[in-house]
């Protein structure tokens with residue numbers, strides 16, 4: 259009946275009003291009519307569903323945190339932070355209303371507390387009010403949407419809190435292949451802190467993003483969901499740091515397989531690889547050290563069951579194993595001498611991305627100066643340093659080491675020290691040529 263009344267008044271107002279009533283009064287009228295005559299519908303969302311937790315209540319609690327902000331209409335918000343949290347956590351307070359919008363619907367959430375008797379525990383529940391005409395939309399679309407958002411937030415939070423592990427092989431005389439042992443990876447490397455060519459850095463990051471997004475595509479085309487990176491460049495240019503940055507970025511564990519340390523038979527190697535988990539980076543460092551492979555061949559001539567395998571053969575084993583039981587796998591090979599590698603390994607399709615980690619450039623230097631001396635933007639000594647870097651082969655590790663020694667509060671003095679270091683280095687290079 260209220261709806262019919264509202265429709266009647268509105269129609270009359272439209273017919274009469276267009277000519278005689280000023281627009282401001284007309285819109286005020288419609289707001290009042292809407293407020294008083296459009297029937298509201300309210301859902302009650304209790305904390306418990308019988309003896310179990312009510313998932314909608316939990317979802318609403320989490321979801322509403324994303325809707326409260328400092329500019330919202332709430333007069334009070336609850337704020338907390340535990341020592342495991344990086345940021346403040348904010349929550350809705352009993353009695354406060356949070357307004358949400360979904361498609362065209364306005365939704366009013368309110369947290370309530372009631373006690374039937376003085377000594378009872380309070381009954382806490384949400385009310386969710388909206389125009390009655392949207393009842394079906396709210397029940398069939400909005401609430402499932404809130405639950406889906408909640409699940410997504412939970413997943414992201416779990417991912418954020420995930421500890422990354424670094425696995426390496428614990429080899430001994432009686433354990434030829436060894437067992438994986440792990441420690442928590444607490445390497446601070448991030449892409450932002452890496453001194454490398456900005457375009458190359460962006461390319462690697464984008465490639466990783468694309469890789470993790472493309473599960474369905476890999477499945478559709480029947481390809482193993484893995485990606486191979488070859489990192490090459492002189493020692494101290496950041497190959498290990500880049501691997502740590504990749505692991506931190508993706509939250510993937512690292513398996514460090516040292517082929518020179520352990521003695522592997524074919525079966526050992528398969529077992530070793532099979533015991534690595536999905537969402538991980540398998541690292542095989544210094545693959546140019548071919549001597550290990552020759553040694554292995556000699557062992558094969560004796561009575562030992564160890565067999566010779568080439569890196570290409572190793573990749574074949576990996577392909578075979580991961581095609582049946584591997585998802586989201588990354589394999590990284592590092593070398594100081596790309597030119598020494600077996601060409602079969604460099605063929606397209608074996609290592610998907612080749613990344614040259616080079617000597618320090620000015621872009622890289624600026625990142626290091628920001629990391630170590632907190633210099634943001636430009637500095638008057640940068641031109642001089644840039645000129646020197648163009649003529650001196652110096653690794654980011656060497657620069658980092660020098661910067662670490664400089665703890666002068668005057669950054670110009672620290673940079674002056676770097677200029678002197680580079681000049682010395684140039685002199686050394688010149689006499690050694």
Ligand SMILES: Nc1ncnc2c1ncn2[C@@H]1O[C@H](COP(=O)(O)OP(=O)(O)OP(=O)(O)O)[C@@H](O)[C@H]1O
Pocket residue numbers: 451452453454492493494495496497498499500594615653654655656658
């Ligand atoms: N590109 C870089 N950006 C930031 N820091 C770097 C970079 N390269 C090297 N460093 C610093 O030097 C240290 C050694 O570098 P890292 O071990 O990553 O080099 P690498 O190329 O893996 O060397 P190697 O070939 O000898 O294993 C790092 O811990 C870091 O402090």
